[in-house]
Amino acid sequence: MVDGARDVLAKVVVDFVEFGGDLGGAVGDGPLGWDGYGASRVRAAERTGSDESVVCGRGTVGGRPVVCVAFEFGFLGGSVGTGAGARVVDAFARARRARLPVVSLIATGGTRMQEGVPALRQLQLIAREAVLLRESGLPHLAVLRDPTTGGVWASLGAMADVVVAVRGAQVGFAGRRVRAPAVAHDSAYTAESQYRHGFVDELVDEGALSGLVDEWMSHLATSDLEPAEVPRALGDLEPAPDGWAAVLLARREGRPRALRYLDDHFDSRRPLRGGRERDGMSCGFGIRNGRAIAYAAQDGTATTPAGFRAATRLVRTADRLRIPVLTLVDTPGAAAGPDAERDGIGPAIAELFGAIAAARVPVTTLVIGEGGSGGALALCSLDRVWIAPDAYFSVIAPELAAGILKRAPEDVPGLAGQLRLRPAELLELGVVHGIAQG
Template identity: 40%
Template sequence: MIETDPGLTVLDRPDWVKCGRCAELVYGKRFTRGLQVCPDCGDHARLTARQRLEQLLDPGSETPLEAGRTPHDPLGFVDSRPYPERLDQARAVTGMREAALCARGTIHGHPVVVAAMDFRFLGGSLGCGVGALVTAAANESLRTRAPLLLITASGGARMQEGVLSLMQMAKTAQALAELDEAGVLVLSLITDPTYGGVAASFATLADVILIEPGARMGFAGPRVIEHTIGERLPAGFQTAEFLLEHGMVDAIVSRPALRTTIRHFLALDATRDPDRVETPAGAPTPFVSTANEPDEGDPWEAVRLARHSARPTTLDYAGRILDDFHELHGDRIGADCPAVVGGVGLLDGLPVMLIGHQKGGDNLAERQRRKFGMATPAGFRKAARLMRLAAKLGLPVLTLVDTPGANPGPDAEANGQAVAIAENLRLMARLPTPIVTVVTGEGGSGGALALAVADRVLIGENGVYSVISPEGCAAILWKDPAAAPAAAAALRMRPRELLRQGVVDHIVREPPGGAHTDPGKAAALLRAALIRVLDELLPIERTRLVRERGDRFRRFGVEPDTRTEGSA
């Protein structure tokens, strides 16, 4: 038998291969049809750069890209063999000039520029040649405004090129920064393994980071870490699953689903679907029409209804009001808070970024896992990351608020809860894209406001919104938590009271008895409300939009100037 890579063994009988993980025999043609994914254990065997391009690009769409000449042997480096000999051998084995291939092409008809790395070529190491190719691909993406797709596989920087190899990290990061400034989408597909200088530069600077199941990524490799700290690492360390849990990647995507998933992101262009029909004049309104009538019923019962565990969650609404919704994960610092969810989808043909609190629905274990919708700093930072991505691509931001408040735990405080909330308030105040907030249930304190500095603020007919929970207010001012019903009345936190104060702009109708009685109808009403409000906001020039958003919040708590001209 012949060893080809750690995940695959080709037997002397070429019709069969043995999986490197589970050791099961797989018929070769079946293995190829399955994109070299083991049908028994799901192990993803390593692919060459050429195989990557052939699997992802539409047939016949590929146009190769080249880069300028780079130093062949800048240091005259010799270890056990001269560096030029290693290069010549790598070129003979792979048929490639360098450890990456770059091309223009299409995926499901959408233009894309691809830079794909090949681990067979000196471990996919980042040297001057790879840096030049990745930069050339970024420059082509900048020129054509086609999204850039980076497919990484690397052991790190190329030591034989010394500090010039190190400089490629800054060079490629600079190229991606130019794409950020130009509003061009960058996708990264992490494959096994991706380490060192590649992981610490272009691989993790993408707007959306996808990773194959089981793929590993990190700055230092496991052996280096264990040798340095003298400890054994936990099982699964630096794997795709570990990285998702720790907020470093957006999604784990199996190889058969890659083309469809990538197509979804390539299709985001912040333009209206030309076939989209605007809300017709005279269509039934999804809004409660008047604030003149008092809110009916007991204020405390209104709070209890807003908190009803069966009210639709953000993910429930995402599945009902958006087409082709893809959730994105992680704050890129160290966590993926389950109390805040977000992602991109189509609202009546319009690409939008949806972000919201996720309480967990009518399942206690799930509500506990979701921290009852009380976000940690990682949740607010995830939201901020997605808002910045929306602004870069020109996508409207929709936020759904349903939380008793920010997470009050000691870990949240130690990780900068107050700072994370403050940063979101500042970011949303100046974000150059339309923002619409809907309080779908309970809007509590700064944890709610951190997702609610918006051009238009809506509230469900059975929602509430306040500076503090009634229980908290009662404990502080009444010195008695049992006074919560009295506090609920005093705080005037119900929809019509909020509308009269100017805190919300519209009240969204709900089915009789509340959104939980008919989630489908509730979603239809919310969808119609969002379409109406976005129809109003989208034509507004962005500088004016931000200015008017600022004016909105400056007015709160200020008495109107009633002086007439010439008065003292």
């Protein structure tokens, strides 16, 4: 049985005060004159103690004031009609006026068929308010509970800056009763599947929901606009004697990669699942010395289009929320296979170039391994680029340069030297602004 709206609010929010006021909504049997609809609402209210499918108000999460929207699934399946839609719209508008973040605790079957298209249209009105909140630079955290289906998932839930889902929850656009019998219980319609495919940022057990919401509110808090600190170098601090040695040093097995750097640099961090391990990019928000910092970090493999899109999402979200960005560069280059081409590797890189170029918050970059061509450059700051002593940055990999120039394999080490890709050479060329210290 799904907890009611007030039960879940009691777990997550302190000092919750419900918004008052008559915002209208269906009367009697509603705009369609649906026989028995009015009586159904009366019974739902008696059963749940709520006069609508959403409860909206203001409270405190982790010591920070927030506006909360909580769905009451026991009231006609948490469905959105004109009254519920008006309450959600009002809650977002109040949050915007008060400069407060929004936490949506969702458990719904979608829109209310007894009110027809007037109910369906609420999704547009809710989406507009979510966009206005986003444009105001205020964060929105959505928690997908069991179930989260239909248009509410495809508007309020999926539009949030961060999407958290309760393990085992049914999450999908098509609810169980409208799916074909053969796929009614398919695993695609689960929180775990949405997480695996990058549409949910984090999974949480119901019992840990309070702590996770607290954590996310701190990690999304607007920071001062000082640039992120440059992480300390964790690898070999001795400079390579020549270009080819620098390439081999950056490629060596067991060298510190992005996750080690992130764990060393941040006091705590929360991931955005849009950057999945197999895409070569890890994204999220961290806390360092009490400040929120967004991060996007390559993992040493070829970055896929999905990886670049994840970084673009991260940069744009951080820019809206006024949170500085740290990027860690480590890739032999962008994925170059047919699948990457079909998935739009060029446009994906272009989007990231554009996001960083347009960012109003400071972006700081540290090259921690291989800096391979445009696939590395796309993640770089325009004016704050540092490099670790055991890293390199090159216009092209030496082996590929040999292929283009029709050189023999034994010419590769010499070409590495000609490319002037070592940290000290890059500093001399003005490509990087400094070499990180251990």
